[in-house]
Amino acid sequence: MRFKNISWILRIMVAGIFLQTLYFKFTGAPESIYIFSTLGLEPYGRLGTGILELISSILILIPSTTYIGALLGCSVLIGAILSHLFVLGIEVQNDGGLLFSLALIAFFCCVILVCQNKNRILKLL
Numbered sequence: 178m179r180f181k182n183i184s185w186i187l188r189i190m191v192a193g194i195f196l197q198t199l200y201f202k203f204t205g206a207p208e209s210i211y212i213f214s215t216l217g218l219e220p221y222g223r224l225g226t227g228i229l230e231l232i233s234s235i236l237i238l239i240p241s242t243t244y245i246g247a248l249l250g251c252s253v254l255i256g257a258i259l260s261h262l263f264v265l266g267i268e269v270q271n272d273g274g275l276l277f278s279l280a281l282i283a284f285f286c287c288v289i290l291v292c293q294n295k296n297r298i299l300k301l302l
Contacts, residue, residue, distance in 0.1 A: 184290065187289055188238055191286045192238050194279050194283040195230040195233060196230075211270060212265060212269060212276075213226075216265070230250075233246045247287045247288075247294065250284075251287045251288060257276075258281065261276070261277045
């Protein structure tokens with residue numbers, strides 16, 4: 178029972194972070210446009226990332242596909258973390274490192290979800 182509660186908490190955290198940032202990506206908020214312009218990926222990278230995060234959120238919230246969503250989430254978040262470390266910087270437009278922190282939190286939650294579901298993943302291989 179405790180394992181299930183932890184899993185749900187992690188799943189809701191990741192989905193919440195992803196779904197919260199979707200608004201900014203899909204509405205073309207200035208912060209998102211700045212980030213993806215700096216990366217040279219505006220608008221397709223912004224919209225594509227938003228779509229991947231939406232798909233990942235849905236998959237994470239469905240118990241039978243959590244591991245697929247977590248794997249997808251890990252790959253999206255690795256890109257975000259590396260972008261912060263090598264191009265954008267930890268702090269973007271005076272956000273105090275909030276976006277970077279959220280990316281790290283979501284990434285580690287996804288890693289834990291992947292580890293919790295490693296048997297399912299190994300069956301795929």
